Amino acid sequence: MSSETNKILTTDGIPLEESLKKAERKNKIKAFLLVSPLLLFLIITYIFPIGEMFTRSIDDKMITNMLPNTFKSMEKWDGQDMPEEDVFKNFYIDFKNLVEKKEHGKLAQRLNKEKNGFNTILKKLFRQIQRNKIDENGSFKDQITSIHKRFDNVEYWRAIKRTAPPYTMAKYLKGMDLYLDEKGEISQVAEDRRIHRILWLRTLEVAFFVTIFCFLMGYPIAHLLATLPMKYSNLLMICVLLPFWTSLLVRTASWMILLQQQGIVNDFFVMIGLVADDSRPEMMYNKVGTYVAMTQILLPFMVLPLYSVMKTISPSLMRAGKSLGGTPFVAFWKVYFPLTIPGIGAGCLLVFILAIGYYITPALVGGASGTLISNQIAYHMKTTLDWSFASAMGLMLLTGVLVVYWIYNKLVGVDNIKLG
Amino acid sequence: MKKLTKLFLALSFALSVTTSAFAVVAVSWGGAYTESQKLGYGDPTAKKLGITIDWVDYSGGLSEIKAQKEAGKITWDIIDVFAFDTINGCDEGIFVEFDFDKDFPAAPDGTPASEDFFAPMPSKCAVGNILYSWNYAYNKNNVKGTPKTIKDFFNTKKFPGKRAIYKSALTNLEIALAADGIKPGKGGAKIYEALETEKGVQRAMDKIKALCTDPKGGCVFWSAGAQPPELLMSGEVVMATGWNGRFFNAIVGEGAPLVQVWDGQGLDYEYFALVKGGPNEADAKKALAMMTNTEMLAGSAKYIAYAPYRKSSLDVIKAGEPWYKDGKTEMMPQMPTAPANTKNYFLVDPFFWADNGTELGEKWEAMKAGL
Numbered sequence: 111m112s113s114e115t116n117k118i119l120t121t122d123g124i125p126l127e128e129s130l131k132k133a134e135r136k137n138k139i140k141a142f143l144l145v146s147p148l149l150l151f152l153i154i155t156y157i158f159p160i161g162e163m164f165t166r167s168i169d170d171k172m173i174t175n176m177l178p179n180t181f182k183s184m185e186k187w188d189g190q191d192m193p194e195e196d197v198f199k200n201f202y203i204d205f206k207n208l209v210e211k212k213e214h215g216k217l218a219q220r221l222n223k224e225k226n227g228f229n230t231i232l233k234k235l236f237r238q239i240q241r242n243k244i245d246e247n248g249s250f251k252d253q254i255t256s257i258h259k260r261f262d263n264v265e266y267w268r269a270i271k272r273t274a275p276p277y278t279m280a281k282y283l284k285g286m287d288l289y290l291d292e293k294g295e296i297s298q299v300a301e302d303r304r305i306h307r308i309l310w311l312r313t314l315e316v317a318f319f320v321t322i323f324c325f326l327m328g329y330p331i332a333h334l335l336a337t338l339p340m341k342y343s344n345l346l347m348i349c350v351l352l353p354f355w356t357s358l359l360v361r362t363a364s365w366m367i368l369l370q371q372q373g374i375v376n377d378f379f380v381m382i383g384l385v386a387d388d389s390r391p392e393m394m395y396n397k398v399g400t401y402v403a404m405t406q407i408l409l410p411f412m413v414l415p416l417y418s419v420m421k422t423i424s425p426s427l428m429r430a431g432k433s434l435g436g437t438p439f440v441a442f443w444k445v446y447f448p449l450t451i452p453g454i455g456a457g458c459l460l461v462f463i464l465a466i467g468y469y470i471t472p473a474l475v476g477g478a479s480g481t482l483i484s485n486q487i488a489y490h491m492k493t494t495l496d497w498s499f500a501s502a503m504g505l506m507l508l509t510g511v512l513v514v515y516w517i518y519n520k521l522v523g524v525d526n527i528k529l530g
Numbered sequence: 531m532k533k534l535t536k537l538f539l540a541l542s543f544a545l546s547v548t549t550s551a552f553a554v555v556a557v558s559w560g561g562a563y564t565e566s567q568k569l570g571y572g573d574p575t576a577k578k579l580g581i582t583i584d585w586v587d588y589s590g591g592l593s594e595i596k597a598q599k600e601a602g603k604i605t606w607d608i609i610d611v612f613a614f615d616t617i618n619g620c621d622e623g624i625f626v627e628f629d630f631d632k633d634f635p636a637a638p639d640g641t642p643a644s645e646d647f648f649a650p651m652p653s654k655c656a657v658g659n660i661l662y663s664w665n666y667a668y669n670k671n672n673v674k675g676t677p678k679t680i681k682d683f684f685n686t687k688k689f690p691g692k693r694a695i696y697k698s699a700l701t702n703l704e705i706a707l708a709a710d711g712i713k714p715g716k717g718g719a720k721i722y723e724a725l726e727t728e729k730g731v732q733r734a735m736d737k738i739k740a741l742c743t744d745p746k747g748g749c750v751f752w753s754a755g756a757q758p759p760e761l762l763m764s765g766e767v768v769m770a771t772g773w774n775g776r777f778f779n780a781i782v783g784e785g786a787p788l789v790q791v792w793d794g795q796g797l798d799y800e801y802f803a804l805v806k807g808g809p810n811e812a813d814a815k816k817a818l819a820m821m822t823n824t825e826m827l828a829g830s831a832k833y834i835a836y837a838p839y840r841k842s843s844l845d846v847i848k849a850g851e852p853w854y855k856d857g858k859t860e861m862m863p864q865m866p867t868a869p870a871n872t873k874n875y876f877l878v879d880p881f882f883w884a885d886n887g888t889e890l891g892e893k894w895e896a897m898k899a900g901l
Contacts, residue, residue, distance in 0.1 A: 215621025226889035229617075230881060303889070305896040312899075371692075372765040395750050477751060478742065478898045486895070492591035494888050495618065 160508070167502035170278045173220050176213065177204045181274040189292035193267050198250040201270075205232075209239055223496050225269035231258040268292045281502035286310075306486065306503075313482045314510075316400060316472070317465035323405040324461045325454065328412035332453070335413070336420035354410045362471050365403040369393040369475075395477030403475050408464055412457040419453030455522050463511055483507060553582035554814045558610035560587035561756065562779055562834055567610070570830025571821040579820065581813050592619050595805060599624060607814035609803050613880030614887065616656035616801050625655035626804040626811070633815070635823045637842035646824070646840045648867070649799065652880045656801035657822050658839030660830070663774040663866030664701045664796035664878070667788045669762045673769070680794025680874070683769055684709045684737065686747035691768030693741060694761045697751040699894035700883060701796045704876055705771070706737035708794040718796075718876020725882065731890065735897050742901050749901075762788055774866050778835035782859055792871040798878040799839065828853075835864040 118126040174181065179200035187193045208214040214236050221228035234257050238244055244253055255262040272280065272290060283289055283296060287304040291297045298304070331350065335343050353361060368374050376390045385391060393399060423446065431441030469484035476482075483503065490500040556572065558564045568585050576583045586606070588594060592615050598604045611619065619625045628634070634643035634657060644650075647658050666683050670676075677689055683705070695702055707721050708714055710733060714721050724730030742749035750767050752758055758772030759780035774795075780786040804811070804818055820826060827838035828846035832855050838844065844862070847853045853861040862868055 212623070215623070219618060219621050222885065223888065226886045229885045302896055303892045305892055305899060308896070308899045370764065370766050473753065478749065478901045481895065481898070489891070492589075492593045494891070495592055495596065496888070497593075 160505070163501040163505055166498050167281050167505060168277045168279065169498070170273060170280075171276045173217065173273045174276045176208060176217050176220075177201070177270070180204050180270065184271050184274065187267075187271065189268050189271055190264075192251075192262070192264050195249060195251045197267070198254050202244070202250050202254065205235065206239055209236060219495075221269065221273070223494070223499070224273055225266055227260055228266065228269075231260045231266075234258050235261075281499045282506065284499060285503045285506050306483070309481065309483045309486055310510075312479075313466055313484070316397070316404070316482060317462050317468075319401060320404045320408060320465045321458050321462045323401065324409050324412040325458060327405065328409055328416055328457065329450075329454075331409075332413050332416035332420055335417050336423075337425070350410055350413050353406065358407065358470060361407055362403055362474050365399065365406070366394060366475060369399055369402065370395075394475060395480070397476070397479050399475040399477070400472050400480045403471050404465060404468060407471060408461045411460045411464060415456035415460065416450065416453040419450055419456075423449050451522070455518070459515070459518060462514065466511060466514075467507065552810065553584045554607045554810050554817050555584050555586055555605060555808070556608040556610070556814075556817075557586045557588050557606050559590065559755075563755075563775065563836075566830045566833035566836075569833055571826035574829065575817050575820045575826060579813070579816060581817060583817060591615065592622075592624065595619070595624055596622070599807075604805055604808050606805050607808035607810050608818055609805060610659065611656075611801055611803050613652045613656070613799055613801060613878075614884040616651075616803050617653045617880060617884045619803055620653040620655035624803075624806060626806050626815070627654040628657060628804075630657070634819050637824050637840065639842065641842065643840075646842050648837075648839050648841060649877075651801070652799075655803050657803075657818065658799055659802050659822065659827070660800045660836040660839060661866055662798055662800060662836045663792070663871070663875075664696070664705075664771060664798060665774050665777070665790055665792050665794075665866070665871075666769055666771045667758070667762060667777045667790045668769045669765065670787050670789050672762075672765055676789075677769065677791055678793060679791070680705055680709045682791070683771075683794075684741050686741065686744045689768060690746040692748040692750055692766070694750045694752050694758055694767040694770035694772075695738070696771060697753045699890045700887075701771070701798075701878060702738055702894075703731065703734040703890065704796055704878070705794055706734040708874075708876065710734070710737050714794075714874065714876040718879065721876050722879050722882050725886075731893065735893065739897060739901070751898075759786060759788060762786075774864075775834045775836045778864055782835075782854070782856075782864075792866075793874050795866065795871065795875045796878045797866055797872070797875050799880075800836075831861055831865075835861065835866075837865040837867045 120126055120129050180197065183196045183200045184193065187197060205214060205217070208217055214232065218229050218232040221232065235254065238257055244250075260266055271292070280290060284299075285306050287299050287307050288296050289299055331346075335346055335350070338346065366373075370376070371390045371392060371394070373394070375393065376385075379385045380387050380390065393402070427445050427449070428441050431445040432438065436444065467484050469482060469488060472480045472482045473485050484507070487500050487503045487507075490496045490503070554576075556567075558567055564585055564587065568583075572583050572585060588609075590612065592611075595604070595606055595609060598606065616625065620627065628651075630644040630647075630651070631642045636642050637646040648661060649658070651658065666680075668677055668689075672691070673689055675688065677683065677685075682689060683693065703725055704718065704721050707724055707730065712720055712724055715723075725734065738749075741747045750761060752761065752770070752772070755773050755776045758770035759776055761767045762770050763780070763786055774790060777788055777790050781788050781790070802818055802822065804814060808814055822839070824840050824842040824846060827840050828843040828850075830836070831838055831843070831847055832853055838847075844865075844867075847861055851860045851862060852858050854864075863870065865871070
């Protein structure tokens with residue numbers, strides 16, 4: 111009873127609380143409508159493609175639908191010795207179906223990615239079928255294995271068996287140099303084919319050091335920019351931004367001209383007698399070249415967030431620190447540096463994330479030791495056309511970046527980032 | 531989900547279409563090579579047929595056309611592709627299959643097209659365009675003595691200095707074995723026989739590794755065709771493998787002090803493929819037939835030292851020497867197919883690479899990572 115009477119009503123008789131809520135909801139919807147174009151944009155250009163990549167990386171239905179009979183008869187096969195006649199017969203039936211639908215080429219492509227060498231032998235089988243050379247009353251096992259010696263190799267049949275499930279994690283395993291063997295256990299690929307783990311580590315290493323170098327070089331520059339009088343700092347700002355406005359390829363190519371063994375820098379070293387003409391140091395087509403070029407290219411991404419943070423720090427704070435008895439270093443370390451941490455966080459995160467996905471520069475100046483994981487992704491996109499593998503590696507890279515972000519959040523806190 | 535994907539991809543492609551809807555769009559590698567195609571047979575064909583041919587650059591591979599196809603909005607008609615790409619593209623149903631004698635004109639003397647081609651096509655979807663060579667060259671100002679054989683390329687004792695080689699395994703494994711003493715045999719059959727075995731692959735990898743880790747040698751890996759002549763001229767390397775047309779243009783066109791060595795060269799083919807369901811398929815088919823006839827193919831050799839795919843085109847060049855655009859350079863001795871240049875050679879085997887490319891690529895990268 112008492113609660114009833116306590117309710118405050120608006121003039122049209124609705125309780126005030128409800129009326130307020132209604133108005134608030136309206137505002138909320140309005141606000142949402144305002145951001146909805148952005149949301150839609152994000153969904154279309156970001157969430158949706160990532161979902162696509164994910165389905166692509168695990169979807170293996172195509173082959174499951176192509177060889178239904180084969181997989182059925184393979185269920186009984188343990189994968190140890192050569193499969194029985196039954197498997198060969200069903201494989202022949204499935205394959206002949208595909209030939210009639212002109213889809214055998216697709217199967218060959220898919221299986222060749224699983225195990226190299228399938229392309230040729232399936233083409234041979236195709237020709238035999240076209241010429242009606244296979245006697246459907248005879249033993250399929252004998253006839254198929256006599257087409258090419260690879261058909262007599264159990265490895266190839268194991269490869270087919272591995273592709274049976276409609277969804278697969280195989281691409282992710284491959285990205286870590288692992289695979290599912292015939293017993294269904296995860297094992298390492300042969301030693302002379304372990305490439306991805308090396309590349310992951312190298313990518314992390316390069317991104318890490320480039321971030322460090324950018325920080326070491328960017329911090330003093332940003333400080334100078336923030337403290338110099340306007341007329342000098344503007345000039346300096348242009349110097350920082352000029353590379354920003356220059357094409358990435360031009361900058362990379364310029365470094366090649368500067369740093370190669372017969373390049374300008376080496377010529378200068380020889381001229382001043384620093385090194386002998388026949389022992390010029392190698393600064394290009396190796397990691398040194400990658401570090402130098404990438405650091406220069408990514409430097410503005412470090413300088414700009416740092417600058418925007420430093421600009422807001424009042425110079426009187428340092429003076430106060432000093433007047434309270436601190437040496438310049440102590441004042442810097444205790445007062446100035448902690449205030450710049452949001453800028454450092456933003457700069458480091460930006461540079462690191464950009465560096466981890468970099469690929470044109472390492473490809474051009476990196477030489478043998480300069481290939482990064484993104485080059486491998488491009489290779490599978492363009493050359494081998496194994497898009498599901500490329501998607502899997504892309505997602506692994508994305509996960510890596512998210513992990514870095516998470517660690518960063520734990521250590522520094524995302525709220526402390528300031529981009530400007 | 532699928533439909534939505536198609537819609538989005540189609541939208542993005544529709545936005546990126548810049549060429550007019552009526553022109554035939556031919557896609558090739560750019561630079562001096564596309565120039566030779568455009569001037570040699572592209573423009574004359576367009577003029578004769580009364581159509582427009584737009585030349586678009588790309589950097590190889592089937593990924594772009596595959597994406598166009600998945601989006602349901604194909605914008606390319608004719609693509610200049612590697613042999614193994616025609617095989618893969620044919621298998622995936624991206625390209626039109628040809629009936630060679632029906633779709634392509636006979637030679638002037640009446641030889642049917644299929645017999646006039648230098649070699650049989652690797653797939654039904656390919657029509658031959660040029661033959662080019664993976665050979666090597668050196669800068670005569672930086673090398674003491676004269677390298678003559680493929681063995682000399684690996685001989686760092688006699689010819690110290692860094693070498694530039696192609697970034698991926700393609701043709702590197704072949705020349706390694708040729709230099710290691712395997713006689714190529716007819717068209718390089720013996721080399722590919724050896725590469726079918728684990729031992730042969732290991733042997734080739736070891737040979738390359740020895741060259742790259744040799745303190746007197748060392749490797750620079752090139753990826754673009756313009757790099758090898760440049761690396762040689764700047765003195766960055768003493769010898770470089772590369773494409774003979776690029777070396778030719780540097781030597782004859784720009785007067786660079788380079789010398790080509792043809793021993794152990796890898797003869798390779800380049801093809802045209804016709805995109806199934808391209809925007810202008812009918813005109814493109816007519817244009818393709820004309821561009822690859824005897825006269826037209828010979829025309830491109832006026833601008834670059836690549837051999838036309840038709841045997842009868844060589845007769846046209848012979849009759850018209852000096853054929854090069856400067857009016858004084860004879861083209862026949864510059865061709866990768868000239869008798870003096872094919873004493874010891876191998877044919878790059880597209881089937882071998884279509885089959886084993888992925889696995890060898892992984893091994894190659896692992897080897898490179900360990901350098």
